[in-house]
Amino acid sequence: MQEILDRAKDCYDSGLPFVVYRKPNETDVFGVFQSNDELRSSKDFTEKGFVFAPFNDDNQVVLLQPDEVWEGKYQTEKSEAIKDINLDESGKEVHIELVKKGIQEIETGRLQKVVLSRKIQVRITKPPFKIFKTLLSKYPNAFAYFIHHPKVGTWCGATPETLVKVKDKKLKTMSLAATLPFIEDETPKWGNKEIEEQQMVSEYIGDKLAHTMERLEIDEAESVRAGNLWHLRSEVRGTMLPNLKVSEVVRALHPTPAVCGIPTDEAQKFIHKNENYKRTFYTGFLGELNLRSQGELSLFVNLRCMELQGDTASIFVGGGITEASDPESEWIETQNKSKTMLGIL
Known part of the structure; x- marks a missing residue:
């Protein structure tokens, strides 16, 4: 793995595109390196490489060309304990007003749910690759990555959410929603708001995929831990129709209700406005595209991430707003979520 990181540092210093990543619950670390700084894009998901896609359709899906693919083993390192974090209350009034506006829009009947977020900027005191190594050690059950393209920027993260995996026409995805803080020796106590929010996401994914699948199964929701938070998750499995293109599945699923809202188009318009x-690229997606075989992909939603620019990191936190949301509680939820990336920094 150290050789992969050394190669990545050379590319970083030389202004060449690369990504280094590790999949959830695995020890293999991969590096995909492009030999020039050309900005390439995926048109229809038939290309080979690593994709980095934005939240918004207006921007292109960045494609890193796999001129070199390196593979190594991650050796677990003892990570430093995360210190208590003093949370900044600035931005509270603005976020609460945004949440109130979202609830008002839901009350008109135009939306059932909308996911609203904010950006926090902090100074960096750690080198970029040290940040990535901390992500790897702290979140073994997440998709951890570090990506750089001189014409796009530098991002890293450890996301708990799969957008979609496809292999031999077999599809896997998940319905992930609702958040509670993790408390030692306590099981999460979900309220109606969280249970309904997760159910809404499951039903929406079922509706979106129903016409594309020969068979579709959605499991019951279960509590899953992601760092210092709990979420509700349902596994989704299906078999794609023979003539279905992978691009159609990606378009059906992105952006998910867990990062955008329901109905998606209306929620997206509200978010942009x-x-x-x-x-x-926050709440976009990223991952392998046809890297091992044609029609095989492994894509993850870009959550729990940060953008690195010089000596500043931008982190992003949000939450799903429904008619039952309480603006003050939604602010507290974003504060709890911010501890994850602030702790890494």
Whole structure:
């Protein structure tokens, strides 16, 4: 793995595109390196490489060309204990007003749910690759990555959410929603708001995929831990129709209700109009595209991530707003979520 990181550092210093990543619950670490700084894009998901896609359709899906693919083993390192974090209350009033606006829009009947987020900027005191190694050690059950393209920027993260995996026409995805803080020796106590929010996401994914599948199964929701948070998750499995293109499945699923809302188009319009910043690649997706065989992909939603620019990191936190949401509680949820990436930094 150290050789992969050394190669990545050379590319970083030389302004060449690369990604280094590890899949959830695995020890293999991969590096995909492009030999020039050309900005390539995926048109229809038939290309081979690693994709990095934005939240918004207007921007292109970045494709890293696999001129070199390296593989190594991750040796678990003892990570430093995360210190208590002093949370900044600035931005509270603005976020609460945004949540209130979202609830008002839901009350008109145009939306059932909308996911609203905010950006926090902090100074970096750690080198970028040290941040990535901390992500690897802290979150073994997440998709951990570090990606750099001189024409796009530098991002890293450890996301708990699969967008979609496809192999031999067999599809796997998940319905992930609702959040509670993790408390030692306590099981999460989900309220009606969280249970309904997760059920809404499951039903929406079922509706979106129904016409594309020969068979579709959605499991009951279960509590899953992601760092210092709990979420509700249902596994989704299906067999794609013979003539279905992978691009159709990706378009059906992205953006998911867990990062956008229901109905998706209306929620996306509301987000673009009312959020106080541009998400770019936050809540987009990333992962392997036809890297091992044609028609095989492994894509993850870009959550629990940060953008690195000079000596500043931008982290992003949000939550699903429904008619039952309480603006003050939604602010507290984003504060709890911010501890994950602030702790890494």
